[in-house]
Amino acid sequence: MAYSATVRDGYEKQLKDLRDAGLFKEERFIHSSQAADIEVEFPRGASLKKVINMCANNYLGLSSHPDVVQAAHDGLKSRGYGMSSVRFICGTQDIHRELERRMTEFLGTEDTILFPSCMDANAGVFEAVLEDKDVIISDRLVHASIIDGIRLCKAVQDTFKHANMEHLEEKLQLHADKRRKLVVTDGVFSMDGDTPPLDKMVALCEKHDAMLFVDDSHSSGFIGKNGRGTHEKYGVVGKVDIITTTFGKALGGASGGCVSGRKEIVEMCRQRARPYLFSNTIAPVVVAGVLRVLDILSKSTERRDKLEANAAYWRKGLTEAGFVLKAGDTPIVPVMLFNAKLAQDFSRDLFAEGIYAVGFFFPVVPKGQARIRTQISAGHERNHLDKGLAAFIKVGKKYDILGKTKEQIIAKFGQ
Amino acid sequence: MEDIRSIVLEYVKKEYLEEGDEVDFDTPLISGGIVDSFSMVSLKRFLENKYKVSIPDAKATPEAFDSVNKICELMKEFTGAK
Numbered sequence: 001m002a003y004s005a006t007v008r009d010g011y012e013k014q015l016k017d018l019r020d021a022g023l024f025k026e027e028r029f030i031h032s033s034q035a036a037d038i039e040v041e042f043p044r045g046a047s048l049k050k051v052i053n054m055c056a057n058n059y060l061g062l063s064s065h066p067d068v069v070q071a072a073h074d075g076l077k078s079r080g081y082g083m084s085s086v087r088f089i090c091g092t093q094d095i096h097r098e099l100e101r102r103m104t105e106f107l108g109t110e111d112t113i114l115f116p117s118c119m120d121a122n123a124g125v126f127e128a129v130l131e132d133k134d135v136i137i138s139d140r141l142v143h144a145s146i147i148d149g150i151r152l153c154k155a156v157q158d159t160f161k162h163a164n165m166e167h168l169e170e171k172l173q174l175h176a177d178k179r180r181k182l183v184v185t186d187g188v189f190s191m192d193g194d195t196p197p198l199d200k201m202v203a204l205c206e207k208h209d210a211m212l213f214v215d216d217s218h219s220s221g222f223i224g225k226n227g228r229g230t231h232e233k234y235g236v237v238g239k240v241d242i243i244t245t246t247f248g249k250a251l252g253g254a255s256g257g258c259v260s261g262r263k264e265i266v267e268m269c270r271q272r273a274r275p276y277l278f279s280n281t282i283a284p285v286v287v288a289g290v291l292r293v294l295d296i297l298s299k300s301t302e303r304r305d306k307l308e309a310n311a312a313y314w315r316k317g318l319t320e321a322g323f324v325l326k327a328g329d330t331p332i333v334p335v336m337l338f339n340a341k342l343a344q345d346f347s348r349d350l351f352a353e354g355i356y357a358v359g360f361f362f363p364v365v366p367k368g369q370a371r372i373r374t375q376i377s378a379g380h381e382r383n384h385l386d387k388g389l390a391a392f393i394k395v396g397k398k399y400d401i402l403g404k405t406k407e408q409i410i411a412k413f414g415q
Numbered sequence: 416m417e418d419i420r421s422i423v424l425e426y427v428k429k430e431y432l433e434e435g436d437e438v439d440f441d442t443p444l445i446s447g448g449i450v451d452s453f454s455m456v457s458l459k460r461f462l463e464n465k466y467k468v469s470i471p472d473a474k475a476t477p478e479a480f481d482s483v484n485k486i487c488e489l490m491k492e493f494t495g496a497k
Binding site: 140150156174175 | 454456
């Protein structure tokens with residue numbers, strides 16, 4: 001047997017180190033479908049507790065929408081459960097191509113290719129379209145999946161300070177001799193909830209002959225007046241060369257993602273992107289669900305409008321209560337606590353009050369930047385938000401942080 | 416080499432540090448988490464452009480770039496500085 005006691009002991013020690021460092025992640029079991037009100041088993045074996053979910057990526061509240069569930073049922077009946085193939089062998093149905101066409105229309109791009117997830121889209125796209133003569137210049141806070149994708153690519157890799165346009169321009173000048181230049185950013189940064197100035201980024205890319213890549217996973221469906229994404233918010237629809245996004249958040253929340261943009265780039269992904277070539281097609285049932293989501297979004301902006309109003313109400317309530325928030329105008333509202341233990345204790349106390357919101361700390365966010373990340377949904381009603389605010393205020397009073405500045409919180413709890 | 420040391424230190428401060436952070440000539444840059452492996456590229460390109468040299472990738476290791484003093488040692492090979 002190759003799995004010796006030494007190997008086992010080694011893994012056990014690594015896991016113990018994670019526990020000792022407070023970095024061990026434990027799942028909480030949800031016994032209901034995903035929604036604003038959920039039933040949770042936590043810790044393992046505990047009796048079920050009804051809580052309000054304030055940490056899902058279910059921005060539009062469509063994860064369990066009856067029309068989407070019905071469409072999935074219909075898709076299951078008409079197209080079956082699985083395809084048992086990658087796309088290019090025998091895994092492409094009419095509805096896969098239909099979803100690609102509909103996403104192209106929705107995002108205002110030239111073409112789209114589906115991937116099993118946006119993680120896979122980001123893992124595959126860079127290597128498919130860039131070589132060692134090229135350069136990738138990425139924001140220093142881009143999502144981990146982008147970092148992994150860039151590592152797989154032979155292009156020269158560089159970074160610019162978060163959303164800093166002067167620094168980006170310096171880097172574009174530094175790498176002016178490269179054949180192809182690709183500037184990479186998130187549309188909405190998932191930990192901070194802020195958006196980079198895409199209009200300025202487009203202008204810089206045009207000036208320096210660079211392409212622009214935006215991961216709009218935390219935007220598609222609700223950012224911009226019609227919910228098309230950050231490119232709509234900044235008035236640059238049609239000018240972003242590569243958009244990656246997910247169906248695992250606002251667009252139904254199941255799974256799957258895509259690369260959308262210039263048609264030659266999409267075709268290069270179809271020929272070369274390894275997660276597309278070597279991983280199964282998206283299940284037909286998911287495709288049918290996403291198609292219905294797009295139907296819902298194309299008929300009305302009601303859900304994204306409600307989400308916008310909910311997020312503004314939530315942000316205003318927390319601000320008036322005296323919490324330190326990260327500035328922004330998206331449904332991601334980080335409540336800053338700075339200290340990792342305080343973030344964990346705060347999250348646990350919120351749970352006792354019936355609010356499910358998770359603490360984030362190093363290495364997920366920089367040291368000294370621990371927080372509770374709250375995420376608002378169109379599935380929240382005012383009573384959910386009011387209960388959430390009451391719980392936050394109660395726990396905030398317990399730790400005496402209401403009305404306190406960053407420096408005062410750090411002085412009391414450490415960084 | 417004093418000139419290169421000061422120039423590299425200033426570049427590291429401007430390029431990588433947040434306000435209030437401090438580094439000296441021996442501060443571990445990469446192993447200390449100040450410079451990540453992606454961002455190291457700009458430092459390499461800065462040195463190449465500034466001193467008109469070409470640093471082979473095999474020489475531009477995280478170890479060789481781990482402090483201002485180590486970078487200056489590496490640069491001696493290419494600039495001939497004593």
